[in-house]
Amino acid sequence: VRSWLSDARRLSRDVLLDHGTSETRRAQRLRLATDIVEIDTLATHLAYDRLADTGTVRGLAEVRLRMLMLLPIATSIEDRLAALGKMALQRQPELQRLIGDVAAWIVDEDRQRQSGEQIRATVTARLSALDGLAPRERILTISLLLRLRDLIDISADCRAVADAIAAGRDISTVQLAFHPESGAAPVRHRDHGMALWSAAGTAVAILICCGVWIATGWADGASAPMMAAVACSFFAAQDEPARSIRAFGLFSLVAIVVVAIYQFALVPGISHVEVLIAALAPTFLLYGFLIARPKTSPIGMALAANTATLLALQSTYTADFASFANTSVAFFLGVVIAEIVTRIARGVGAEWIAKRLTTSSWQTLAVAAERRGRGDRAQFAGLMLHRLGLLVQRIAFISESDRRDTDSLVQLRIGLNIIDLRRARYGLAASTVRAIDHMLDDLAAAFRAHADQALPAELLSCIDAAVTAVVKDPNERARDDALLGLVGIRRGLFPDAPAYRSQPEESFAA
Known part of the structure; x- marks a missing residue:
């Protein structure tokens, strides 16, 4: 900090x-x-x-x-x-x-x-x-x-x-x-569609593993659906989870080898808990070191979780090689099925996620323009800023026009000015409020269509018409507050447009 x-x-x-x-x-x-x-x-x-x-x-x-x-x-x-x-x-x-x-x-x-x-x-x-x-x-x-x-x-x-x-x-x-x-409330961006899609992929992977387990009558096949659920859930929030699941599976193989050494070479000769702790300490301290370093954290997590799960220490030694081999194969099979299903269900990549984030921001702007007088400025700011942080992490996959928006925080600034304008409009004359509301409705329609097309040039004229109405309003304080909001909206949407002019001697640049 x-x-x-x-x-x-x-x-x-x-x-x-x-x-x-x-x-x-x-x-x-x-x-x-x-x-x-x-x-x-x-x-x-x-x-x-x-x-x-x-x-x-x-x-x-x-x-x-x-x-x-x-x-x-x-x-x-x-x-x-x-x-x-x-x-x-x-x-x-x-x-x-x-x-x-x-x-x-x-x-x-x-x-x-x-x-x-x-x-x-x-x-x-x-x-x-x-x-x-x-x-x-x-x-x-x-x-x-x-x-x-x-x-x-x-x-x-x-x-x-x-x-x-x-x-x-x-x-x-x-x-x-x-x-x-x-300021900004601690609101988080939630992509419910992506969450549902990921959950559906996880359910399909579990059902496939259960089908194989039941159809084959595999006594130790329960590890397959368990690991499919774990692998899909661990990495569901990532843009390309299949890559991480594959790495998770490869290090699961390493964990299987480590557990085999413990189960059948070291643990049979141990009869005291202190000796057992001394034998386990080097391995799990290494895992802890790997988890503590950001670059190796996924490796350490896979090794530690899978080693502890497969080792399954009990108060008495009951290891059986045939059972261990069956469990290990089912263990690995679950990860493989999870990767295959995830590649099919989540093969969209970071570019698609970045596009969804950008589209969601324009939709949020449309909602901000459609509402009238809701005290949601803090919630809006928190949501847009959290979404901005997520978008910045995918900057390499964003188009040039969207990079411009991300760089200048255009969407956030426009939204905050819209909310400020909504508040200021209540002190204005009825005719001025109608002009502002008409502009806000046009803004909402343009924002909802912006994901598929550029903002229409007519929108600039609509904003200027609202400025003209506000300039003539007799309430000086509300007029200045509304002009501040309109300044921000016009500057954000059309930064290169000529300055607004209502009369030859006056120029209200936005």
Whole structure:
């Protein structure tokens, strides 16, 4: 986690000061997204560790929440800075100084502990001093400052929680500025179709093994369906489980040889439990070493599980070679049948999984556009970020257009802006709400069809029509909030489109 936070601070600084190339920052974002999934997996098990303090578990959950939201916030800041351009920033020297101060503050741990409130106050003061700006520049600057404030809150919270964990303090006593409702809930992507398909493949493999066992009257054939169930279940979550099942089967053969040596060469001469422990220790300590190393963990898992299962130690020695040989053959046969069935049922590969993830994200965006006023921002953010982490792990199998979406977190940013726009619309006039709802319906239809075709060009006109209606609304606060959402949607979907113009003297770029 410390390493991740260090990388996150470095990315934030590079975004604010425009350090490095876009490819460098892209690589940083992809690495951070992958790390989120890995840390999330480890954190799931931490709660069951007896040595883990409950405060540490709670603190890690708070850090994870902020880790999830950092990527879309940093990307939004980068986008707003690009939209403003160097000329606009030069016209706002106070904003330039503020950005430099935030960048220096983020990477300086001592300053974070001492001057968090001061830099937040500076951002708030700047938010109230934008009246002299052109409408387009004002909206973009407000959006940038709001994202800067979120970035400051996240960075300060992570530092405060890390300090509390290191000092052994109660996490509940830490003052946190970035609240969960504004962030991401711990929601996981679940592919129910793939889960059902994997379960069906497992059931077929078990039934085939049972059929062979019953048809042959094989006395020791029960090991075949057992191992088919184990092999299919162990690797069901992988993109290409058949490869892992084959490796599992090969190391099962090694385990069979190890067990044969113990059963018929070593164990018959052992009469005390202490000697038995001494004889088993070298083998199982080696297995434990293999399991502890990520690169060899699958090997160690296969050897340890299969050796312990086949060894089947009892209080008395009753080993019989014929029975052992029959059980071993059935054991291996179950793995072979599991691999064959899995290759037939799950021969789609990582590219197909990546496509399903991308399609699921567009469908989730459609749902976000169709709903009206649901308080589901945190759930949406958590789901999309978890899906992003899964997608990044398959980056080599994703098309160029989908890689662009993954790199810039376009889908996530669009969705969050849609949800913010839905909330802002309730303070607007009825005619303005109708224009926004019409745009949201068009967005939903386009998102549902986006997996098979590109977004229609007419969608840009629909967004501009909504902007036109919002610009004319008399409620200033709700109007600005709605414009911020529309800015994000237009920038996310059509980043290269010309700036929106309602009148020759006004330009609201999105």
